[in-house]
Amino acid sequence: MTTPTTFWRLAGVSYVQYVTKASSTVRAALKEPAKSKAMAQEGFVFNRSHWTDGKQGEKSLIDGLKKVGK
Amino acid sequence: MKMVSAAKLKGDEGRRTTAIAFNNWADALSGEPKLIEDATYEELPAKCLLVPICSDKGLCGGVNTFITRSVKNCIKALHSQGKDADIAVIGDKGRGQLRRVHGDKIKLSVTEVQSPGNFTLAAAIASELIASGAGDYDAIVIMYNAYKNAATYNQMYKVIKPFKGEGEAEPLLAYEFEPDTKSEVLTDLQEYLLTSQIYHSFMDGAAAEQSSRMTAMENASKNAGELIGSLTLKYNRARQARITTELIEIISGAAALED
Numbered sequence: 001m002t003t004p005t006t007f008w009r010l011a012g013v014s015y016v017q018y019v020t021k022a023s024s025t026v027r028a029a030l031k032e033p034a035k036s037k038a039m040a041q042e043g044f045v046f047n048r049s050h051w052t053d054g055k056q057g058e059k060s061l062i063d064g065l066k067k068v069g070k
Numbered sequence: 071m072k073m074v075s076a077a078k079l080k081g082d083e084g085r086r087t088t089a090i091a092f093n094n095w096a097d098a099l100s101g102e103p104k105l106i107e108d109a110t111y112e113e114l115p116a117k118c119l120l121v122p123i124c125s126d127k128g129l130c131g132g133v134n135t136f137i138t139r140s141v142k143n144c145i146k147a148l149h150s151q152g153k154d155a156d157i158a159v160i161g162d163k164g165r166g167q168l169r170r171v172h173g174d175k176i177k178l179s180v181t182e183v184q185s186p187g188n189f190t191l192a193a194a195i196a197s198e199l200i201a202s203g204a205g206d207y208d209a210i211v212i213m214y215n216a217y218k219n220a221a222t223y224n225q226m227y228k229v230i231k232p233f234k235g236e237g238e239a240e241p242l243l244a245y246e247f248e249p250d251t252k253s254e255v256l257t258d259l260q261e262y263l264l265t266s267q268i269y270h271s272f273m274d275g276a277a278a279e280q281s282s283r284m285t286a287m288e289n290a291s292k293n294a295g296e297l298i299g300s301l302t303l304k305y306n307r308a309r310q311a312r313i314t315t316e317l318i319e320i321i322s323g324a325a326a327l328e329d
Contacts, residue, residue, distance in 0.1 A: 005251050006258075014200065015258035016265050020193045044191035046183040048198055054173035056165075059181075068194050069201030 017065050072291055075284035079220065082277040085186060086217060092189075093270035096263055099241050106140045106213065106225040111147045114229065115208030118155040119177075120144060121199070121268075123214040123275045124164025126182055129290075130283040133215055133275075134163035136225050140213055142171060144227075156207070158199055160272075178202045187276060192269035199268075200261060205232065210264065214271040215278035221285065223278035228267055233260055 004010050008018035020042075027038040045063040049056050062068060097103070122141045124134040141157065141164075148155050158178040159165050165179045180195055204210055209231045216226040233256040234240055247255050 004254065006254060009254065014197060014261055016193045016197055016261045019262070020190055024190075041188045042190040044184050044188060044194060046191070046194070047181045049179045049181070050202065051173075051176045051179065054169075054176070056169070056176075056179065062194060062198070065190070065194055065197065068197040 017068075020065055071287040072284055075280055075287050079277065079280040079284055081186065082273070082280045083217075086273045086277040089270045089273035093266050096266045096270070099259075099263055100228060100230045100267065103216065103226040103228045106144075106227050109144075109147075109227065111144055112151065114148065114153065114211065115231070116153050117206075117208045118148065118153070119199070119204055119207040119210045120155050120157045121210060121212045122157065122159050122161075122164050122168070123212065123268075123271050124159065124161030124167075125275070125279045126162040126185075127279075128163060129286055130279050131286045133223075133279045133282045134161065134167065137213055137215065138164055138167040140225050140227075141168060144211070144213070145172060145175065155211075158202065158204070160195065185276065187269075187272045189265070189269050192272060193265050195272075196261065196265040196268050199264065204264070208232075212267055212271045214275040215282075216274050217277035217281060220281045223281060226274075228271065230260075230264055230267060 006015075008015065013021070024042055027035065027042060030038055045061065047059040048062050049059050051057060060067070060070075120141055122137045124137050128134075145155050155175065157168060157172060157176045158180075159168055159176060160180045160183065162181040165176070165181055168176060178198065180198065183191065199210070209229050212228045212230070214226060214228075215223045217223050233242060236243070242256070242259075
């Protein structure tokens with residue numbers, strides 16, 4: 001692949017992560033009560049497991065985009 | 071319980087409506103969702119990643135079973151056509167049902183997902199899929215329950231193929247890109263398309279699950295009512311029989327004393 005030209009790719013961030021971070025920043029800049037209502041739209045949590053040869057690996061708790069893919 | 075499900079369904083319906091409006095553009099690029107019921111899967115390429123969207127909770131009728139059965143049928147059809155598929159399952163119920171038959175095909179599982187979902191969750195799931203090698207597949211096939219009304223839902227699938235940037239089937243061939251970094255833009259668009267499709271499928275699936283749960287809870291309440299009725303009748307009969315026996319004993323005893 002050629003050298004990335006967009007700044008988020010240069011920083012090692014995917015477009016989806018960049019969009020999510022941007023929307024999160026906009027939400028954080030809101031005033032109350034709109035802020036707490038909007039912030040509720042970005043919380044999430046799930047468990048992720050990678051499987052090898054039909055065996056489930058260890059579960060990892062994912063509650064932020066920083067933990068995704070690690 | 072039915073009332074609780076009905077209240078939750080209203081919220082899920084609202085989120086689904088928002089997701090449909092948000093995801094309208096995606097159908098133009100990756101095609102309309104197709105019904106699983108009459109699918110032959112002949113249009114699917116040689117190597118696919120199946121993403122069944124199931125739930126983490128039970129007591130919701132056949133919502134999860136329909137999807138896992140569809141996955142099994144799809145893999146069977148693909149094998150008969152000489153194609154291969156792996157699975158990245160979302161939802162604990164789907165994981166439990168698929169690991170028995172296709173455990174060797176599962177590459178990723180996402181369970182105990184917080185409900186209700188949001189776009190950030192879809193972004194995280196899409197990023198997980200990409201991080202676990204979704205880009206190496208010829209197509210990503212999302213299988214989900216599509217909500218129709220409070221009593222009906224269908225199983226649908228969406229095929230997301232990577233943009234090649236050339237060829238006849240390429241949807242973005244007529245477009246020019248500024249700046250001229252088409253491959254990068256297409257990669258970004260591909261990621262965003264996957265996120266958007268997962269977001270819509272997740273919301274549709276959540277509404278279908280809740281509607282199915284509402285029906286299941288209604289049936290459960292009805293069955294419990296019938297069971298209470300039959301047990302009350304049995305109890306009263308036993309009580310009556312005991313009273314009758316006691317009366318007979320007293321009368322017999324009194325008659326014996328008189329003699």
